[in-house]
Amino acid sequence: MKNLFLPLLIAATRLIKANFLRQTRHTAAVQEKFLLTLLREYQNTEVGRKYKLGEIKTVAEFQERIPILPYSSYEPYIERSAAGEANLLTPDPIVYITLTSGSTGKKKLIPATRRSQNILRNANLVSMGFLSDALRRRGQEFGKVLLTNSAQIWGKTSGGIDYGPASVGVMRMDKRLYEQLFSNPFETLLVGDSLARHYICLLFALCDRNLRGIIANFPMLILRTCNYLEKYGEELIQDIEKGTIAPWLELETSLRQQLEFQWVANPSRAKELREIIKNEGRLTPKQVWSELAFVGTARGGTSDFYFERFPSYFGDIPVFGAVFSSAEATFSMYPELDNDSSVLAIETGFFEFIPQDEWQSEHPKTLLATEVKPGQRYRILVSNYGGFFRYDIGDVIEVVGFYEKAPLIVFRHRLGGLISSTTEKTTESHATQVMQSLQQEFNILLEDFCLTLSEDDFPARYLVNIELVAGQALENSQAFLASFDDKLKEANTHYQISRKDTIPAPHLRILAPGSFAILRQRQLERGVPDSQLKFPHITEDRGFLGGLKVEMEIGL
CATH class of the missing domain: 3.40.50.12780 (ANL, N-terminal domain)
Known part of the structure; x- marks a missing residue:
């Protein structure tokens, strides 16, 4: 059935x-x-x-x-x-x-x-209908997906009502529907520790050769899953080969027992995956799932910035909003x-x-x-x-x-996502458009970015804070900064006008590796669920990047 x-x-x-x-x-x-x-x-x-x-x-x-x-x-x-x-x-x-x-x-x-949940479910089913028809036009079919979101309830209100993230309520109220869609068992989503949950979800999904989709709330979270797949490839293969679940994972005892009961060795799949690492040097979604047909995640807003890094993991696999x-x-x-x-x-x-x-x-x-x-x-x-x-x-x-x-x-x-040195109102949309274009122009990949304003200048100057992806180098930082200035003038006419006589020239700040990981950890410590991680790419909060190491600061 x-x-x-x-x-x-x-x-x-x-x-x-x-x-x-x-x-x-x-x-x-x-x-x-x-x-x-x-x-x-x-x-x-x-x-x-x-x-x-x-x-x-x-x-x-x-x-x-x-x-x-x-x-x-x-x-x-x-x-x-x-x-x-x-x-x-x-x-x-x-x-x-x-x-x-x-x-x-x-x-x-x-x-x-x-x-209200039934109405939301209907919208999700409409979306699945659109996706199914779009895939069919490409000669592909919809199938099971990998999801790594937590399904843990956080607690009950004083009135006895369950509370937690939005996706948890949706999945739990329609559990029988969604557990048919996931390649990984529903119990994998009950793991509390973020790394352990991603590892376990990947472990089960890697044994499904016919996986058709990977979904997450935001593109940044898709990239994190890709990073885990790459970083823990050898450990995952070893567990698949032997039918074990890594003892170093933080797993509740009862949950580990449930998962071990559902888990069996798959030496032939382990052999295939080991061959991929031998030939490619790493595991990527496109290589390990030959039937992968789509990535489902948020589009619009700042998403296009992160999509610049998708081809290295997904090739030309399409992204569905x-x-x-x-x-x-x-x-x-x-x-x-x-x-x-x-x-x-x-x-x-x-x-x-x-x-x-x-x-x-x-x-x-x-x-x-x-x-x-x-x-x-x-x-x-x-x-x-x-x-x-x-x-x-x-x-x-x-x-x-x-x-x-x-x-x-x-x-x-x-609406509040903007910064102004004077009255120019630069939005996240402006910033994302510019940074996406700069990555293409200079053929580099950024881990992330955030535009802030200087504290000691009046009017304040723009600070372009970037972190390069590991292995990437920015050969001409002056040209990069000059191009940022020009592109922002094109994107935001008010910035162009104010830059003529009031706003000082921007500075580029190259942050140390791991800087944005520190920012994400700060959010987790504030109680933001890991499946909802996002942060502003522009902010007037002068302390937002406080404590991060600046490896180099460049002015025009």
Whole structure:
């Protein structure tokens, strides 16, 4: 029965995706129906009574009567819900609370109900339908995947509700579905230690010659998995050959026993892998899984910077964005491989868009999904079954076209993700575009980067902090810095204007090897889950890189 599950699931996802496609031809009607149904079903919650949701009969009335609200407006209700009070934000019982990573801001608590999780599952199935069809057009088929995310619950609230990262809630509530998709057993995701979990996941996945995909929340995490595969290749092969699990791994005794019960020696596979190391000098995903068809991870924002390093591990294997989502909402699904644009998820929420010229307004006017224009950037608002109404998450998206009558959007940056020496407002999108181009121009690979501002200059100068990938060398640092300056002028006109007379010339700082690993460790120590690791590539926090060794600083 298990062998039949995946083909049946893929057939179902194609039907669900086809239905979604039909809905995109009627975007305005679908969005209106979603909103009015949501208002009717949530009118008797405490928030529903406060804003008299039951009296609202049109989209225009909704926009007129409900204010645009940030997280802080919902926080008191969520805290009371976590303590056990019912019917505050949602009429349905809250079954899980997501604790956001806080890696780029304050941690937030986000409630989930069975209904909101079902809606999220449907969006994931639509995404799988898009992926399956895209692979089929390439003559490939969808199959099992490697996932290394933790599935550990962090604890219970005072009201007895489980809490933890978003992916944990999703996987646990749909465990029977997802365990059919993973090449590694579900128990591998219960390992607490990050290195041990990645090692064990790789151990099982390496024995699946037909693995089709590798997925992780962010590209940086995909690269980390590749690094583990390369670094521990010999140890993994030895365990595969002998049917052992390395004794030096930090594993809970009971969990080690469960995993050892499922683990068997595979000498023939070990021989194949050892031959790869002999011929290639290392293990890479493209070499060890000949059927690998896709990598699933976040696209848009800063992702393109990390994609520069993907070919050394994956060759031309395509990258699929799956869904663009946060703990609060699912915003869109990706219809194609190797493409940053995604289709607005018109069945998961009611969406509004704040045009750029309204961002400073106290009461900004919003546009509906059918009113946005390609080439324009917007702040996106959502109302959904999580109990949020006109919620401003702070994400900036760009509309790049339409899929039938639903917008195609690309995530660009968080609203607060910018730095200014004067008033130029350089965003993460500007920075990522420039650093990606510099890697190509100078044929180098960077481990990571972060733009900061100097402390002793006024106005402050830009500090371009980079760490080179091991074995890489920057031959002409002056030319690199000059090109950074020129490219940022091209990307950000306001920087170009201010650089003429007010902003001092930038400096390049080459950080010691391991610097960004130290930053990631600092995040882990702050309680950020390792599957949610990300950090700003631009920051006005002068102490963000404090304590890191600067090997060389270069000025123009």
